Amino acid sequence: MDISTITNPIKFFEITLSEESKIRDIANNILECSPYISYKFKENSTVVYCIEIDDETGEAKEYIEYTKDLIIEYLKKQYYTSREYLYQFCIRNDNTAIKSYLSIQVKAIQLLINKSKDLLAYHPYFLIPLKGLVKYINELLLIPGMDEFIIDVDIVKIIPLRSNLDFDAINSEKVYSILKFMAGKNEKQETILSQDDFNRLIDYTNYLVENEEVPEIESQLEPKITFELLRFTYWVLHKELYTTKRIKPCFYNFVKDMFVQSNNSQLSSIKKMFAVQARIARDSFIPNVISKYFRD
Structure with missing residues (x-):
């Protein structure tokens, strides 16, 4: 719905940032058209827990x-x-009207930021379009003789999402539960990873999940399991954390950079084969959190 007007081009942002519930309403409208069977909002509407039926296991998934x-x-x-x-x-x-109009709009944007600073602390991504509008004015709409506009966004004290929600602990537990079998032995009773290497793998993987980027890897690891199982393990981790509707590219890159077994594989091949598990032996050391996704 088009809320803004030519006389008030930021009306949508003024209404939306007037209270938390307006942001939630937008998310609700989007979620109502989603495949999720239920969902609920958490603190400050910064996160949504969505429930769906897993296509492969038939289980409800959060x-x-x-x-x-x-x-x-x-x-x-x-x-x-x-x-x-x-x-x-x-x-x-004409230029006189334009000068007055642009000044009014930038003042309105600054006033909106000032009034909404507490809400913006939890939703700082709203600053992106507001700053973008000022940038657009400065780069393309100023008339000759006008100085560029400057707005103050430093009054918004952004509250990091993870300082309010204990995602680190939740995700770290998930990472450990899926990877902990690599601290044990394979089907031949060989130690898959030494304790030091296993700890490194956990640290690197936690960094991957928390930052959604590949960490600086000092040296590759070579777990004593097949590359097919390694690759599929990270597919499972992604599915448990985010589902697999859209795989985050950093997961492909992590598998490529982290493991010696990937050195002969192209990134495109890892991406194509990420979820393939047909060639993985159904060995008893593989934990249920992974084997439950096997298709016999």
Whole structure:
């Protein structure tokens, strides 16, 4: 729905940032069109726990999704709508009107940031379109003789998501529960990884999950299991954390960079074969958290 107007091009943002429930309403509207069978909001609407039926096991599954990830595309559309209204006013009016109009809009953006700083602390991604509008004004709409506008966003004291929600502990437990079999022995009773190497693997994987990027890896590891099982283990980890609708590219890169067994594999091959488990032996040392995804 088009809420903003040419006279008030940031009206959508003013209404949405007036209270927490408005942000939640947007997420609700998006979730109502999703395949999730149920969902619930947590603290400050910064995260959504979504429940769905796992296609492979038939079990109900809970996972985490950030409100930002749900509504960022919607915000992008609203940003372009606001930008178009700014442009339309400027091509229809004289310089005097344009100068006054642009000054009013930037003051309104700054006032909105000032009034909404507490809400923006939990939803700082709303600053992206607001700063983008000021940048658009400065780069394309200023008339000759006008100085560039500057807004103060430092008044927003961003509260890191993980300082409010104990995601680190939740995700670390998940990482350990899936990878802990590598601290044990394989089917031939060989130690899969030494304790030091296993600890390194846990640390590296926690970094991957927390930062969604590959850590600086000092040296590769060579667990005494097949590359097929290694690769599939990280597919399971991704599925347990996020589902597998869209695999995060950092997981492919991590598997490629982390393990000696991947040195003869192209990244494209790892991506293509990530979920393949047909060639994995159904050995007894493989934990249920992984083997439950095997298709016999």
